[in-house]
Amino acid sequence: MVFFKNQFANVVEWEEFRDDMIFWKWSNREIKKGSKLIIRPGQDAIFVNNGKIEGVFEADGEYNIDSQIIPFLSTLKGFKFGFNSGMRVEVLFVNTKEFTVRWGTQNPIMIPTPQLPGGMPIRANGTFNFKVNDYVMLIDKIAGMKDSYLVEDVKIRITSILDQLLMKWISREGKDLFNLQANAFDISKGIREDLDMQVMDSGMTITGFNVMSFNYPKEIQDMITKTASHEMVGNLQKYQQISMTDGMASGKMAGGGAAADMAGMMMGMNIANEMMKNMNSQGQNGGQGQGGQQGGNASAGGGSQGGNAGGSAASGNPPKFCPNCGTKNEGAKFCPECGQKLG
Structure with missing residues (x-):
């Protein structure tokens, strides 16, 4: 009988262990008398019978199933191995790592x-x-x-x-x-x-x-990077102006589609308006300086423009230059700069 003692014994272990496997089931096999359970580090072994957990074994090592495992199983404690019969039970090996x-x-x-x-x-x-x-x-x-x-x-x-x-x-x-x-x-x-x-x-x-x-997207990331480089996060108008200027300078404004062309045209008009305002402002400031010089000449009586203005005023026609400030007149009754009556 000694010859047949362990000839049907088997080893219950995770035969297909993989790092990317969460669990593996040793199932539909009959555990014979003298079989061993091997639990490796990072594994738990769960004995399951008819879908119910009979016992959970966490410590790694090698165990004799009939003497070290069965006595701890909840409903299989009294199981006795026969000569030709074994214990049909599922063993679930779980990978415990994170x-x-x-x-x-x-x-x-x-x-x-x-x-x-x-x-x-x-x-x-x-x-x-x-x-x-x-x-x-x-x-x-x-x-x-x-x-x-x-x-x-x-x-x-x-x-x-x-x-x-x-x-x-x-x-x-x-x-x-x-x-x-x-x-x-x-x-x-x-x-x-x-x-x-x-x-x-x-x-x-x-x-x-x-x-x-x-x-x-690349376009948006470029916008964020460019905005940051100009230190004007949140100032969309200023970013648009700089983008328009860069586009005109590099010749890349065309070919962006109807929406891009319309947006570019609107941005160009806005920038053109701003440029005109700046030019007008500068022109007015320059006119005031020139008018002051002309007015000084006129009040001194030595300038030909002042004399012409006085002669025109005497004849009843508005003078070409304001006798008060020297601003050029376009035929108005009052000076557009200082309000002086001209005729």
């Missing part, structure tokens, strides 16, 4: 904003961390139907709802869309709490969530 997963938005997220009717297109990337924390839930929702579960399965579930959560937390409380990195901590904290609620029913918990960077 997993770190990189994520990134596949498509731009259109964040609603009054300035852009279609929304602000933003991409983001970062990492999240999770681990198994509830074996009952894990078996009830996932392990009861699957023989293994990968980190990639969790990543797919998380990223399927991540765009909605990013939109929610970026838009919340009027976050500055052009300086989202400053609010990355609050955004990450809110998303982590929401994701934790999403995976809780699967026996897992989100232990961390981080947004590493927010990425804007």
Whole structure:
């Protein structure tokens, strides 16, 4: 009989251990008398019978199942091995480590904003961390139907709802869309709490969530960079003026489409108006100085323009120059500069 003592014995262990595997099921096998259980570091072994947890073993090492394991199983304590019969039970090995997963938005997220009717297109990337924390839930929702579960399965579930959560937390409380990195901590904290609620029913918990960077379209990023370089964040009018000037200087104003052409034309008109105002202002200031000089000459009686003005006034016609300030007259009855009656 000694020859047959352990010929049917087997080893219960995680045969397909992978770092990216959350759990693996040793199932539908009959555990014979003399079999051993091997638990490696970072693993827990869960004995399951008819969907119910019989016992959880956490310390790594090698165990004799019939003498060291069965006495601790909740409803199988009295199990006796027969010569040809064994114990049919499932053993679930769980990876107990904390997993770190990189994520990134596949498509731009259109964040609603009054300035852009279609929304602000933003991409983001970062990492999240999770681990198994509830074996009952894990078996009830996932392990009861699957023989293994990968980190990639969790990543797919998380990223399927991540765009909605990013939109929610970026838009919340009027976050500055052009300086989202400053609010990355609050955004990450809110998303982590929401994701934790999403995976809780699967026996897992989100232990961390981080947004590493927010990425804007190149055109918007160039605008932000240029605005910062000119130290005029928030002064859109001044930025437009400089952009228009740069565009005209580089010859790149054309070819931007109807909308771009219209915007460029409007910006050009605005700048032209500002230039005209500046020229008029300078002209008036110069006219006042010249008028003062002419008025001085006229009052001295030695200037020909003053004499002409006096002669014109005497004849009843308005003088060409104001006898008071010397401003040139275009036929008006009163001087447009000082109000002196001219005729």
